[in-house]
Amino acid sequence: MAGVRVLVGTKKGAFILTSDEARKKWDVAGPFFGGWSIYHMKGSPADPNRIYVSQCSDWFGQIIQRSDDGGKTWYQPGGEVKIDFTGQPAGASNKFVYEGDPGQHQWYDGTPHPFEFKRVWHVEPHPKNPDIVYAGVEDAALFKSTDGGVSWKELPGLRQQRSAEWAPGAGGLGLHTILIDPNNPNRMYGAISAAGAFRSDDAGESWKVITKGLKSQYIPDPNTEIGYCVHRLAMHPSRPDVVFMQLHWNVMRTDNAGELWTNIGEGLPSDFGFPVEVHAHEPNTVYVIPIKSDSEHYPPEGKLRVYRSRTGGGNWEALTNGLPQQDCYVNILRDAMSHDTLDSCGIYFGTTGGQVYVSPDGGDHWQAIVHDLPAVLSVEVQTLK
Secondary structure: OOEEEEEEEEOOEEEEEEEEOOOOOOEEEEEEOOOOEEEEEEEEOOEEEEEEEEEEEOOOEEEEEEEOOOOOOOEOOOOOOOOOOOOOOOOOOOOOOOOOOOOOEEOOOOOEEOOOOOEEEEEEEOOOOOOOEEEEEEOOEEEEEOOOOOOOEEOOOOHHHOOOOOOOEOOEOEEEEEEEOOOOOOOEEEEEEOEEEEEEOOOOOOOEEOOOOOOEOOEOOOOOOOOEOEEEEEEOOOOOOOEEEEEOOOEEEEOOOOOOEEEOOOOOOOOEEEEEEEOOOOOOOEEEEEEOOOOOOOOHHHOOOEEEEOOOOOOOEEEOOOOOOOOOOOOOOOEOEEEOOOOOOOEEEEOOOOOEEEEOOOOOOOEEEEOOOOOEEEEEEEEEO
């Protein structure tokens, strides 16, 4: 029977929400890894039973875990995966080790600098091979595992783009978005806050800056390529050259794989926000959730509204049926919006107030799956058939 598995990462553990195709009644499992911050968890497109999760603790460090049975059981591939910042191996094969000397790393021009790894912001499984998975980390870099998370190797091409203009956003200097073209896995997009957007055409070995057309009130030089605070990227697999972006301010679109971006945020009550998502079956239908400003991280007027454009941006409609329209002051973070691929596409998002909402009809009607989880950091959906 068709259904969905919603993977929810929160500040205090992971939860798995499951339902049938109707998406009206839900089973809630969790918390898994109680007390840990779950920055991201995502299922493999190539294996519905494979899930990767990034968990982090100020006391115990960073751990990547994996499930091969849809989240019923979990284990650490390769054993212990905590990071030893002294650069000395901790006796585990599952390690994030930067290229070069472990205590002193280099800028793009070869001069040394300290390079600290803090956490995994995003895990992105390969679309065709469940044992290949990428990890975007803070301080911003890209890692790859080809053995299901047992061992990790940095792909240093992205970090070689680094310059003095790379600076932490409010949440840190993290590679928080990784998109892979499922039809051509060599084509990848990445986003770093606050550095910008990047594209690889060789499976992450080398990267190109793709920021032409972006504008920021904090960057007065219109020719500047680096330093943009990109919040999120989204694309439809049928049109990998068309990418939507939620910038620190402005909602943007490119039709040529990032060579030029245009503003599509006109008509929104605020063009500040974090997530952006695309409908599973309508590549020109895009969703954003506006937040009042970069200093006031809650919905304008205290009304929780998802905005949908069926024209690829520019013409926006407020979706409010089932959402609180007064005294709502939650935030929706960059990884906290997703969709399923059922015939009637479902749209999902989670809030810092602990609610997870679903619309089983593409945004027309919303209902809360759960109300009282810890603050939601990420939402991903697996469609089960």
